[in-house]
Amino acid sequence: MNEGPDTEVDDTAVRTGGEREALPDAHAERERRLYSTIISSTPDLVYVFSLDYRFLFANEALLRMWGRTLEDSIGKRLLDVGYEPWHAEMHEREIDQIIATREPVRGEVMFPHAELGPRLYDYIFVPVLGPDGAVEAIAGTTRDVTEMRQSEQHQAEAWAAEAEARQAAEEAVRVRDEFLSVASHELRNPVAAVRGAVQFLQRMRAADALSEERLGIYLEHLETSSRHLVRLTDDLLDLARLQHGRLPMRFETEDVASLVRRVASDARWEGHQVRLELPEAPVEAVVDSTRLTQVIENLLDNAVKFSAAGSVVTVRVASAADGVLMDIKDEGIGLGPGATDEIFDPFRRASNASAAQGLGLGLSIARQIVEEHGGRLRAESPGEGMGTTMHVWLPWRPVQEEGA
């Protein structure tokens, strides 16, 4: 064992001990030059510890990192050459472990380079074994992996960003596919009714079994189904136009309160109690009355669709300093947390609305129309089962967007 302070540079420690005497001097000298060149020119840090934690050897790269000379470093412990106490302690315990186990230790650690500042180092300590198999010194090499780790991290970040983008794209495709499947399903019912009705009518007429009364009922169903088809088709067309930002608007001065009155009087809402809270004076704003009618219809339709028959739907119109306020409040299924934005996505509906009929485009079309006026449409709900209020704000006259 090599005990006690050892202040000499003992390079035999890195060789296998027994062969030294066997080598001819010239050969040994040549080998020494070879190793010395390799060790002094490598950018990696190369060093040897004695069993009592003192540096027996340090190559040029290590001395440069420390900013020290060889004479000033050999025989010194880690603490003496400027390592912080936790760091010196860590390596000395690793040396103890290697002596006990004769197994190498590998790790990664930050250290302030004298010229380059804080760097990340990957190090490995290995036991140097004597002829008797006992550990006689600990040799170490350390590599600056700062750039490698940074580029690995950049790569990982790039991959993560790419994966996220791909996931978002896949999700968008999935949501759209789902919408297309719902849309196709929704279109197939009225088409089936029309086609079925026409075929049965033909067969009945051929069998001379078509009474006036029966023809009347079939025609009624044909009318209802074709109107339904027109509505679905209009919604799909609006969606396509809105997605390309091309919904032509015709603005003129209108009384918003009387638009509300007209829409609310439609027989479609008879199953609910529609209450109006309208100011007595007209609420005149510059709007596209056809499109605003569509907004009121869609919002009422939504309120009615998601609340029990006979429940109250309240429509309130008021003048504010900067425009018209319109609230449509129902006592329906309400919205869960996070759903107040989702319901305006054309390809989604809130999770508690999945069983509803229709394409579910009404709200996104309504929001788009309101925004074409320079206004805002948002949903508010105290929670599922607690009703929903749609808040519309329209400026007195449409705010022209840039380039519009």
Next chain:
Amino acid sequence: MRKTRVLVVEDDPAVSFILVDGLGFEGFEVLHAVDGLQALDLLPWPPDLILLDLDLPRLDGRGFRRAQLETPQRDIPIIVLSGAQLDSVADDLKAVAVIRKPFAIEELVATITAAAERA
């Protein structure tokens, strides 16, 4: 000869009317349910065949089929009639046939007749 009794399970009012009236005209006895729960209630008046839509309120077509297989009327064959993509439905639901909306009447009538004869 007794008329073949068909239970139509369909929630769309127009499609329902046309199936009930049209199949009646074609010589079938037709029962109608607007959802899976109503259809289960009608099983004690056993139809020879069930024409089943999948997308239904309260209890959908798949739920109805699962429940039906637990009843004494489990052997009544079903024909799925739906607007949805139906690739694996026939196997999943052990349906004797699958017809996609919109349907051709001749095919519908022929399928019902063949299935009722086999049952």
